[in-house]
Amino acid sequence: MxxxxxxxxxxxxxxxxxxLLEDKTLFPDEILQSVPDDYRCGKALGPVESIxxxxxxxxxxxxxxSRGLVVxxxxxxxxxxxxxxxxxxxxxxxWEQGGSSIVSSHSDGGYMVWAAxxxxxxxxxxxxxxxxxxxxxxxxxxxxxxxxxxSGNPFIIFSGGMPRASYGxxxxxxxxxxxxxxxxxxTSRVIDFFTVQSAEVPEGGFENPRxxxxxxxxxxxxxxxxxxxxxxxxxxxxxxxxxxxxxCSCHVSNVPxxxxxxxxxxxxxxxxxxxxxxxxxxxxxxxxxxPTQRGLLLTGHEDGTVRFxxxxxxxxxxxxxxxxxNIFQTDCEHNDSLxxxxxxxxxxxxxxxxxxxxxxxxxxGVQKIAxxxxxxxxxxxxxxxxxxxxxxxxxxxxxxxxxxxxxxLQDREGFTWKGHDRxxxxxxxxxxxxxxxxxxxxxxxxxxxxxxxTLHSEWNLVAFGTSHGFGLFDYYxxxxxxxxxxxxxNDSLAMEGPLSRVKSLKKSLRQSFRRIRxxxxxxxxxxxxxxxxxxxxxxxxxxxxxxxxxxxxMTPVQRRIEPRSADDSLSGVVxxxxxxxxxxxDAAHHGPTMWAGTNSGSVFAYALEVPSQEKxxxxxxxxxxxxxxxxxxxxxxxxxxxxxxxxNPLPEPYEVSRDLAKAPDMQGSHSxxxxxxxxxxxxxxxxVSAKTKFKLTAHxxxxxxxxxxxxxxxxxxxxxxxxxxxxxxNLGDIHIFTVPSLRPQVHYSCIRKExxxxxxxxxxxxxxxxxxxxxxxxxxxxxxxxxxxxLEFLQRGLGAHFLLHTQSQLNPCRDGRCLGQPLQLLHPxxxxxxxxxxxxxxxxxLPL
Numbered sequence: 132m133x134x135x136x137x138x139x140x141x142x143x144x145x146x147x148x149x150x151l152l153e154d155k156t157l158f159p160d161e162i163l164q165s166v167p168d169d170y171r172c173g174k175a176l177g178p179v180e181s182i183x184x185x186x187x188x189x190x191x192x193x194x195x196x197s198r199g200l201v202v203x204x205x206x207x208x209x210x211x212x213x214x215x216x217x218x219x220x221x222x223x224x225x226w227e228q229g230g231s232s233i234v235s236s237h238s239d240g241g242y243m244v245w246a247a248x249x250x251x252x253x254x255x256x257x258x259x260x261x262x263x264x265x266x267x268x269x270x271x272x273x274x275x276x277x278x279x280x281x282s283g284n285p286f287i288i289f290s291g292g293m294p295r296a297s298y299g300x301x302x303x304x305x306x307x308x309x310x311x312x313x314x315x316x317x318t319s320r321v322i323d324f325f326t327v328q329s330a331e332v333p334e335g336g337f338e339n340p341r342x343x344x345x346x347x348x349x350x351x352x353x354x355x356x357x358x359x360x361x362x363x364x365x366x367x368x369x370x371x372x373x374x375x376x377x378x379c380s381c382h383v384s385n386v387p388x389x390x391x392x393x394x395x396x397x398x399x400x401x402x403x404x405x406x407x408x409x410x411x412x413x414x415x416x417x418x419x420x421x422p423t424q425r426g427l428l429l430t431g432h433e434d435g436t437v438r439f440x441x442x443x444x445x446x447x448x449x450x451x452x453x454x455x456x457n458i459f460q461t462d463c464e465h466n467d468s469l470x471x472x473x474x475x476x477x478x479x480x481x482x483x484x485x486x487x488x489x490x491x492x493x494x495x496g497v498q499k500i501a502x503x504x505x506x507x508x509x510x511x512x513x514x515x516x517x518x519x520x521x522x523x524x525x526x527x528x529x530x531x532x533x534x535x536x537x538x539x540l541q542d543r544e545g546f547t548w549k550g551h552d553r554x555x556x557x558x559x560x561x562x563x564x565x566x567x568x569x570x571x572x573x574x575x576x577x578x579x580x581x582x583x584x585t586l587h588s589e590w591n592l593v594a595f596g597t598s599h600g601f602g603l604f605d606y607y608x609x610x611x612x613x614x615x616x617x618x619x620x621n622d623s624l625a626m627e628g629p630l631s632r633v634k635s636l637k638k639s640l641r642q643s644f645r646r647i648r649x650x651x652x653x654x655x656x657x658x659x660x661x662x663x664x665x666x667x668x669x670x671x672x673x674x675x676x677x678x679x680x681x682x683x684x685m686t687p688v689q690r691r692i693e694p695r696s697a698d699d700s701l702s703g704v705v706x707x708x709x710x711x712x713x714x715x716x717d718a719a720h721h722g723p724t725m726w727a728g729t730n731s732g733s734v735f736a737y738a739l740e741v742p743s744q745e746k747x748x749x750x751x752x753x754x755x756x757x758x759x760x761x762x763x764x765x766x767x768x769x770x771x772x773x774x775x776x777x778x779n780p781l782p783e784p785y786e787v788s789r790d791l792a793k794a795p796d797m798q799g800s801h802s803x804x805x806x807x808x809x810x811x812x813x814x815x816x817x818x819v820s821a822k823t824k825f826k827l828t829a830h831x832x833x834x835x836x837x838x839x840x841x842x843x844x845x846x847x848x849x850x851x852x853x854x855x856x857x858x859x860x861n862l863g864d865i866h867i868f869t870v871p872s873l874r875p876q877v878h879y880s881c882i883r884k885e886x887x888x889x890x891x892x893x894x895x896x897x898x899x900x901x902x903x904x905x906x907x908x909x910x911x912x913x914x915x916x917x918x919x920x921x922l923e924f925l926q927r928g929l930g931a932h933f934l935l936h937t938q939s940q941l942n943p944c945r946d947g948r949c950l951g952q953p954l955q956l957l958h959p960x961x962x963x964x965x966x967x968x969x970x971x972x973x974x975x976x977l978p979l
Contacts, residue, residue: 133192135179141194155206157194162202165211167253176200181224183233187334193233195224201235203247214253215245222271222291228279228338232258240269240292263305263312264478268295278326281337284309286356288343290321298478304345305478306354306361313361314478318486319348326356327411342411349373349486355406362406363483370449372440374485375432377904378514381500382442382896383427390507391425393523394439397566398451419445427504428902431497434490437511437567442902453567455511455519458532459554461492494554498581499595503588505785509567510593512584515554516575518595520606521567529560532569533609538576539600541616548577571606575599583727585708589784590741592752594725596705601727603737605752613737613754617703617729702731704767711773711781713801714817715757721797725754728768734760734805758819766807770838773816774802778871779854780840802871804856806838811856813871825873827858827866834861839895840870857901859893 134142139159143152159176177197185191190206199217201224204210220238227233227247236242241262245254262269275289287307293299302317304324326340342364343354350371353364422443427450430438435455441448490496494515501510507523534556540546553574563569575581575597583596591607596617603613709726715738716722723739736758742750762768773781776799786792801816812824827835837859845851855876858866863882868875882889882903893903 133182135182135194137178139176139179139196141179141182141192157204157209161209162194162204162211165202165214166200167216170200170216172198180221183224183226185230186226186228187230193224193226195221195235197221199237201233201245213247215257216253216255217243217257219243220271223274225275225277227277227285228332232277234275234277234287236272236275236289236292238271240264240272240295242272242275242287242289262292263289263307264292264294267297269293270295270299273321274324276324276326278328278340279337280308281339286326286340288324288326290324293478301480302347303478303480304343306343306356312479314480315345315352315354315483316480317345317347317352317484318482318488319350319484322346322348342408344411345483347484347486350484352484353411354483355408358406358408360404362404364406364408364410365402367410368446368448370447371486372430372447372904373488374438375434375436375488375490377430377892378433378496379431379498379500380892380894380902381429381431381502382894382900382902383429383502383504384424384897386425386427386504388425390504390523391427393507393525394427394451397523397525397564398439398449400565401452426896426900427502429500429502431500431511433493433496434487435495435497435513437497437500451566453511453521455497455513455569456492456495457557458519458561458569458572459495459517459556461495461554492554494551494578496580499584501584501586501593503586503784505783505789506588508586508588510584510586510595512581512595513554514580515551516578516581516597517554518573518575518581518584518593518604519569520571520573520593520604521569523566524563524568525565527562527564528568529562530568531558531560532556532572534572534574535604535609535611536574536576537602537604537611537614539597539602539614539616540577540618541600541614543616543618546618548579550577550579553578571604571609573602573604573606573611575602583705583708585710587710587723587784589788590710590723590739590752591747592710592725592739592741594708594710594727596708596727598701598704600703601705601708601735603725603752603754607747608751610751612752613725615727615735617705617727617731617733617735619702619731702729702765704730706730706767707770709771709773712795713773713781713803716817718800718817721801724757726771726773726803728771728805730767732762732765732768732807734758734762734768734771736760758817760805760814760819762805762807762812764807764809766809768805768807769835770804770806772804772806772840774804774813774871776800778802804840804870806835806856806858808834808836811835811838811858811868811873813873823871823873825868825875827860833864835859836861836890837893837895839897841895841899842897843899855899857895857899859890859895859901861890863890 132144132146134144136142141157143155144150145152162176163171179194180197181195183193185193191212192204192206194202194204197220199219199221201215201217201221202211203213205212215233217235219241222236222238225234231246231248233245233247234242235245239262241260243257244259245257269292272289272292275287278286278288280286285308288304290304292305293301293303302319302321304315304317304321306313306315324343324345327342327344328338328340332338340356343356345352345354351366351369353366354361355364424443426442428440428442428447430440432438437453437455438449439451439453441450494513496514497511498514499512503509509521511519511521556572573595575595577599579597579599581595581597583601585594591605592603592612593606594601594603599618600614600616602611602615605612705727707728711724711726712721713724714721715724715736723741725737725739727735735756737754738757740753742752775781776796779795781795782792787794802822803814803816803819805812805814809828810824810826813822814820815822827833835858839857841855841857842852843855854870856868856870856873858868859881860866862884863880863886865877865879865881866875867877889903889905893901895901
C-alpha cells in the first residue's frame with residue numbers, strides 16, 4: 132500500500148501488518164531531479180493528491196501532486212517513466228483501462244486527458260481539456276473515473292464541477308458518455324462512488340460497467356448503466372429511515388396476508404422509472420430465520436408522508452409510500468420540477484435517491500397514525516389539526532374529499548388562537564393513485580397539532596385530541612358526534628401554538644419562580660428551631676449523609692407524589708384516547724365507551740349509543756358523559772386500558788367476530804388501568820373504586836414515557852401467554868409488571884437517559900417488541916448501515932422473553948459533536964436480572 136503525505140513523500144507499507152518498507156520510500160528529491168528547471172517552484176512539490184496503480188503493470192504508479200505535476204514512477208528501477216507538466220491545481224487521477232491514457236480533474240471544474248505512451252518523455256499539453264459546466268467559474272471536480280465501453284464511447288464519471296455561482300451548493304455526480312450527459316442530483320454530500328463490472332477484464336477488452344454505486348452521507352444509491360436513461364436500481368436494504376424527518380411511528384402485528392399483498396402491490400406500482408436490474412452488490416449470507424409473522428412499521432414524516440416498512444425480519448424493507456400533501460394547497464409543487472428536467476435545461480439535473488429532508492410547510496407533518504388491519508382503514512393526523520380518514524384501494528380513482536370542521540373550543544370566550552393557520556384543502560375532484568385514498572378530512576378548530584388519535588372500524592368512529600380538547604367523528608355518516616374542550620381557564624398559553632418562543636420562556640420563568648417559592652416556604656416550615664421535631668430531623672439528616680458500607684445496597688423507597696397545579700401550562704393537552712366495550716353505567720349492562728386522558732390527570736368516560744351495522748345509515752351515534760375522574764396528583768395520563776373479568780386486555784375490533792381472538796369475559800367485573808407519568812392505578816368498573824396501584828417514583832426524576840400491554844409467550848410453550856405491562860421511563864429504563872396485580876417483574880436500563888429523542892420515539896408492540904430511533908456516532912463518516920439489536924428479557928415464573936428491536940440509523944459526527952453511543956447487545960444470564968453480553972465500539976455489518 133502506498134501512502135502520500137503533505138510533504139510530497141510516498142511511503143510503502145505491507146498489509147495487514149502495516150510494516151514500513153524503507154527501501155521503497157520515494158522522497159521529493161528523486162522526482163525533482165527529473166523536473167525541468169523552468170517548471171520547478173522552489174524545492175517542494177507540494178502535497179500528494181492522488182496515487183493510482185497502472186492497470187497492466189503493477190510496478191508502475193501514477194503520482195499526482197497538488198500543483199498539477201503528475202509523475203509515472205517505476206518502482207523496480209526507481210526511474211521516472213513519464214512527466215505530465217500540468218499547471219492547474221490537481222484534484223484526482225484515473226487510468227484508462229489499457230494504460231495508454233490518463234485523465235486528471237482539477238480545481239477549476241475541468242478535466243484533462245493525457246497520452247501516457249513512451250518512456251522518459253515530458254507532456255506539457257494534454258490531448259484534451261474541457262470544463263463540462265463552463266464557461267463560468269465552476270467548483271472543483273473532486274473525483275473522476277474513466278470506464279471503457281464496447282459501444283464505443285467511454286464513460287466519464289465525476290463528482291462536483293458545478294457552476295460556482297448558480298449551483299455551488301449542489302451535491303452532484305455527472306455521468307457522461309459521448310453526447311449523453313446526466314447530472315445526478317443528491318440531497319446529501321457525496322462521499323464516494325465506484326462502478327461495478329467484471330472482476331477481470333481481458334487485455335484489449337472493455338470494462339462495460341453494469342452499474343454506478345454512489346455513497347452519499349445519508350444513503351446508498353445504485354444506477355443502472357446498461358439500461359437507456361440510466362434508471363435507479365431499487366435497494367433491497369440500506370433504505371434511509373429518515374428520508375424526511377420522522378415525526379411519529381406506529382406498529383401493526385400479525386398483518387393478514389391479503390392486506391400485506393395489497394400493500395406490496397400498490398408499493399410496486401409507485402416506482403415505474405426504477406430499473407428491473409438486480410442489486411449489483413452481492414455476497415454474504417442471510418443467517419436469520421424466516422419470520423413467523425408479518426409485522427408492519429408505519430412512520431410519519433415532516434413532509435406529510437407515511438412510509439410502510441416490512442418489520443418482520445432483521446432489517447426494515449420499504450414497502451409503500453403514502454403522501455398527503457397533494458390534498459392541500461401548498462408550495463411543494465415547485466420541488467417536483469427537478470424530476471422533470473427537459474433536454475433544453477442546463478445542467479440536466481435529475482434528482483436521485485429518496486432522502487429528502489426538506490419540507491416547505493411544517494404544517495404537513497404527520498403526528499399520529501392509526502390503522503385497522505382487518506378493514507384496511509387508516510387515520511392520519513397532522514400538525515395543523517387535520518385528521519384524514521383513508522381506505523386502501525387497488526385501483527386509481529378521482530373523487531372529491533369531504534371536509535368537516537370540529538370546533539374544540541365550543542365558543543369559549545377569551546381565547547384567541549395565535550398559532551399557524553389551517554391547511555386549505557383543494558377544491559373539486561382529485562386524482563389518487565392506487566393505495567390509501569382519503570375519503571373524509573376532519574379539521575380541528577383551532578388548528579393545533581393532533582396529540583392523540585384512535586380508530587374503531589367496527590363502530591365507524593375516530594377520536595382525536597389536541598391541546599384544546601377532543602372530538603369524536605362518525606366517518607360513515609360524516610358528521611361530528613362529540614366535541615369537548617379540556618382547557619383550564621388560566622391556560623391561555625395553549626393558544627399560542629407549538630412554535631411560540633414566548634410560551635416556552637413564560638413557562639420556564641413561571642415554573643422557576645414557583646419552585647423557588649415552594650422551596651422557601653417548605654424550608655421555613657422545616658427549619659423551625661422551636662419545634663422539638665426539628666432536632667430529630669437534623670439528626671436523621673446527619674445520619675443519612677454518612678456513607679454506609681459499599682457492599683450494602685439499599686432498596687429504593689417510593690417517594691411521595693407531589694400534586695401538580697391545575698393551572699399549569701398546557702394542562703388541557705389530550706394525551707390518550709381509548710375505545711372499549713365495557714361496563715360504565717351499571718354492572719348489568721355493558722356497551723361501547725370512549726375514554727380520554729389529559730395532561731392534568733383528568734379522565735373523561737363517555738357512553739356511546741352505536742347502532743347496529745344494518746342501521747348505520749338510519750341512526751346517528753350518540754355520546755353521553757358517564758364518568759369524570761380526576762387523579763389527585765394531577766400527573767399527565769399516558770395510557771388507558773380496560774381489562775376483562777380474567778384480567779386480559781379487550782380484543783381489537785373484528786378479532787372476535789372473525790375468530791381471531793377469544794371473546795372477553797363479560798361475566799366478572801372489569802378493571803380499568805390508568806397509567807400516568809408517576810404511577811399505575813387499577814380501578815374497578817363500573818364503580819371506579821381504587822383496586823391497586825404502583826408508584827413508579829422510587830428514583831428522583833423518574834417519569835413514565837411509554838407504556839403498552841404486551842402478550843409474552845412462554846419459553847417452554849408458545850401457546851402459554853401472559854399479559855404484562857411494559858413501561859419505558861425518561862431515564863431509559865424498561866419495567867415489566869404483571870396485570871392487573873402490578874407486580875414488578877423486570878427492570879433494566881435500556882436507552883441512555885440523554886437520548887431524549889430515542890425515548891420519545893419508542894413504540895411498543897403487542898408481542899413485547901419495541902422500536903425507537905437510535906443515533907449512532909462513528910468516527911468514519913463513510914460508514915452507513917441500518918442495524919438491528921435484540922434485547923431479550925426473561926420474565927419471572929413463565930420464562931417468557933421480551934424483545935426490543937431497535938432500528939438504528941448510523942450517522943457520522945458532525946462539527947465534532949457526538950450524536951450517540953452504540954447500544955449494548957444484551958442476553959439473559961440469570962433471573963430476574965440480565966447480564967450484558969457485550970458490544971464492540973464499531974458495529975459489524977449484518978449478513979444479508
